Amino acid sequence: MTTQLTPLRFITAGSVDDGKSTLIGRLLYDSKSLLTDQLNVLNQAKDKSNKEAIDFSLLTDGLEAEREQGITIDVAYRYFSTAKRKFIIADTPGHEQYTRNMVTGASTASAAIVLVDASQLDFTRQPVELLAQTKRHSAILRHLNCPHIIVAVNKMDLLDYSEEKFNLIKAAYGELAEHLGLKDVRFVPVSALLGDNLVYKSDSTPWYQGEPLLTILENLPSIEEEQSGSEDFYFPVQLVIRQDADKQDDFRGYQGRIEAGEVHIGQKIRIEPSALTASVTEIISPKGEVKSAKRGDVITIRLDKDIDISRGDVFVAEYSPLTPSKQIQATLCWFDERALNPARKYLLKHGTQTVFARVSEVEQVLDIKTLSNATGEDQIKMNDIAQVRLNLQKPITATTYAENSAGGAFILIDEATYHTVAAGMILGLE
Incomplete structure (x- = not known):
């Protein structure tokens, strides 16, 4: 079969x-x-x-x-x-x-x-x-x-x-x-x-x-x-679960979906952006406790120590090269009818974290007719595809889009209207 x-x-x-x-x-x-x-x-x-x-x-x-x-x-x-x-x-x-x-x-x-x-x-x-x-x-x-x-x-x-x-x-x-x-x-x-x-x-x-x-x-x-199996563990925390906080056996679990790699009981992981490490003591799936889980699985993870962890933090493999970054280079596809305002702050939603961001530089805009890149532009209009640099208010733990689409994708949101103004693919992190 x-x-x-x-x-x-x-x-x-x-x-x-x-x-x-x-x-x-x-x-x-x-x-x-x-x-x-x-x-x-x-x-x-x-x-x-x-x-x-x-x-x-x-x-x-x-x-x-x-x-x-x-x-x-x-x-x-x-x-x-x-x-x-x-x-x-x-x-x-x-x-x-x-x-x-x-x-x-x-x-x-x-x-x-x-x-x-x-x-x-x-x-x-x-x-x-x-x-x-x-x-x-x-x-x-x-x-x-x-x-x-x-x-x-x-x-x-x-x-x-x-x-x-x-x-x-x-x-x-x-x-x-x-x-x-x-x-x-x-x-x-x-x-x-x-x-x-x-x-x-x-x-x-x-x-x-x-x-x-x-x-x-x-x-x-x-x-x-x-x-499958070719990437380091990457797990954005969506929800921190607390039960019976007044009891000695307080339950503390971290819920989310594995976006890359695998995890198993006993594995040592690193929590970003704090860079603290801990060991996995329990993995709970919708069907009950499991010994391991892989990319795409929705799970709850318990650790061997209490650490200050909240939504937006990311669990990675202990020796993963990923580190938090405040400057990113990315490709943007502009969705909004209003053009980019370089002086304006936008909300950048990456995974389970949302931070303020500003486009610091428009490096080039793709001319779809000639397939050449125009430099010296300071505006991005609806349906434009551009390469930009963004400065973030707080660092995010991300991958490039080529390495992992979930870890390297983001959207920009207008703070006033909450319209999604652009989708982005991370090219590099600094």
């Missing part, structure tokens, strides 16, 4: 009308993951429109505004499974106006399907020029360190399944991937509407020797699988 792989989170990305929602709908349909009422909705919509083809985007474009405008606005999450594994899909917007929504969906993804609408490209130009949003989303995926990219060259049926044109697109994106530093990139010729190379190999592309899209997804490792 084979062990089922851990669930895979993936997103779809690309430009408007690339067919992201249609691809997901067709994937659900062909993998027989739809309920009877969902099938009835599709068939009823087909009958009303008097069209031969089913509109699969109805399965994901759930908001009325999305259906009216023919675009995806919000991030739509869908769940399905095959005999081999479970999947969580985030159908993210393609329109530039909703880039911030795309960042939200991509932040937890182990893989991304980047759709390229082959029918929109000009093949008279060499090399082929990719659409701006394809470049923008690819750049965001690089900044978010998305480990696996699958380029689905869509609407191949409109190009008579031309191998030559597929190879031209493959070459153009390959050049973009090299420029951005994307690592694992795969290419699949598909027709989302007709289902070519989604669940089954298509007879229309005999020249394509690779696997269909679903097979590739079934065999990709998740972030949890790739990072």
